Amino acid sequence: MAATKVGGKGMEANFHAGSDSSFCKPTCLPEQCATCNVRHLSICGALEEDELGALASITSFVELTGRDPITAEGEAADYLFNVTRGAVELYKLLPDGRRQITGFLFAGDFLGIALNDSYAYSAEAVGGVSLCRFPRKKLEGLLDRFPKLERRLLNVASNELVQAQDQMLLLGRKTAKEKVCSFLVRLSDRAGERGDDPNTIYVPMSRSDIGDYLGLTTETVSRNFTQLKTTGVIRLLEGGMVHIPDLGTLRDLTEES
Amino acid sequence: MAATKVGGKGMEANFHAGSDSSFCKPTCLPEQCATCNVRHLSICGALEEDELGALASITSFVELTGRDPITAEGEAADYLFNVTRGAVELYKLLPDGRRQITGFLFAGDFLGIALNDSYAYSAEAVGGVSLCRFPRKKLEGLLDRFPKLERRLLNVASNELVQAQDQMLLLGRKTAKEKVCSFLVRLSDRAGERGDDPNTIYVPMSRSDIGDYLGLTTETVSRNFTQLKTTGVIRLLEGGMVHIPDLGTLRDLTEES
DNA sequence: CGGCCGGTTGACAATGGTCAACAAGCGTGG
DNA sequence: CCACGCTTGTTGACCATTGTCAACCGGCCG
Secondary structure: OOOOOOOOOOOHHHEEEHHHOOOOOOOOOOHHHHOOOOOOOOHHHHOOOOOHHHHHOOOEEEEEOOOOEEEOOOOEOOEEEEEEEEEEEEEEEOOOOOEEEEEEEOOOOEEOOOEEOEEOOEEEEEEEEEEEEEEHHHHHHHHHHOHHHHHHHHHHHHHHHHHHHHHHHHHHHOOHHHHHHHHHHHHHHHHHHOOOOOOEEEOOOOHHHHHHHHOOOHHHHHHHHHHHHHOOOOEEOHHHEEEOOOHHHHHHOOOOO | OOOOOOOOOOOHHHEEEHHHOOOOOOOOOOHHHHOOOOOOOOHHHHOOOOOHHHHHOOOEEEEEOOOOEEEOOOOEOOEEEEEEEEEEEEEEEOOOOOEEEEEEEOOOOEEOOOEEOEEOOEEEEEEEEEEEEEEHHHHHHHHHHOHHHHHHHHHHHHHHHHHHHHHHHHHHHOOHHHHHHHHHHHHHHHHHHHOOOOOEEEOOOOHHHHHHHHOOOHHHHHHHHHHHHHOOOOEEOHHHEEEOOOHHHHHHOOOOO
């Protein structure tokens, strides 16, 4: 796949405008929305069925693979996104290449709150990802029409800020072991929220991604994983799955309230 | 001064409701708003003069000294605030007492975006502070009436998220020296934005506060300050003032783009 | 088959933390 | 007015956690 950014001019072949869906009245939803299983989780959930058409009409549907870039830090923020499948990582770089991943996004998450005209971070796909892409100007126009949508965005921003505070506490004050355990607990909590088994979590990201998220090196992450493994707190399964026999034990190691 | 929180039941003697200002029509602004010099910077700036009365009517004006608490992490978020004078610090604690300061607020800043029913962090005054206090429910009511206000809050949240990303990069990936220099540069930038001299900045917080903000110990902060002092990058003046002869040199030490 | 990538492990180093002593400033109370 | 104690900041000696560098393993893909 080409390494063109989704926000840029390329990849036009990779997505289809919502209005493309042939003989469909404006109020009729494109197939992607009709079958979307994270609609109630995402910002779309703020709108009623009959209002959703307006949002859908400005939406393009994007499919990504591998490590396709989505946004680049500092670039004009012309598009905002909804993740409907897969995982996305957000990161910032220092000039010498040091990287800090500021967050992972999953299905239902919104990408593009943290910006003032230009993106505050780069975003790239981790494996297969589906996105809804909204032109920023047009989305802002919809905010005027649907205050409910704006309220929802404010809630999203609020929640992201709460998460950001937690992450600052983790980065600034937790030990390597506490960081790794907190990370696993968070993935487990999210799995639970999605209705998945919180004791068997999917960890799609590499050790180096985890390190860059927790402010550690890959080696330290790896060492802590093996230590948790040998002490029986976790079991590493096939395909990036991790089994946690006793969440209480793991949670005790995070030092969280 | 009593250690009662401003969000709680105490301190009623310390503030005056905006509507107290005697024979004043609802549209007439209380003295505090009329003379407020950060109105255009704060969320109030989103409203026209004639709309401000509605906001003022739900506002209480609070004066704090010393280390008075404003909010406590986990507590019901019944009030939101505007800082109109002084400095406020926001922090989170681990059960064993480790502390992470997630941000400092100054005049014009809004306090209370990062919440979902309960405050995500504790907030306390650093020295003398003046606040405008809004009951959350009533403020939310105003958001329905004034979409401009909601838009402004979304912008505030957006900016805070951008800052939070920067702080994560700092906490996770910068060295002690880079952290301290970044901190000074930020204070200098803010001084410049306020129209103050960016070469002579006011650092009102203690070494321990700075350490808890940067994920360092007081000793490491102190050592880095003296190193910057002996290499001539900064000069420590009276009353917490710091002189920076050459901002370029300092900026080079932050490793920022 | 061979090279590359991701993960693991080991030896060692260094950044930053811990512990302790000390100085300066400041308010309190004799 | 001075002595005292408390807090804050500074500095030093030492140490530990985590980073660095390197080797190695296994899987995957060309």
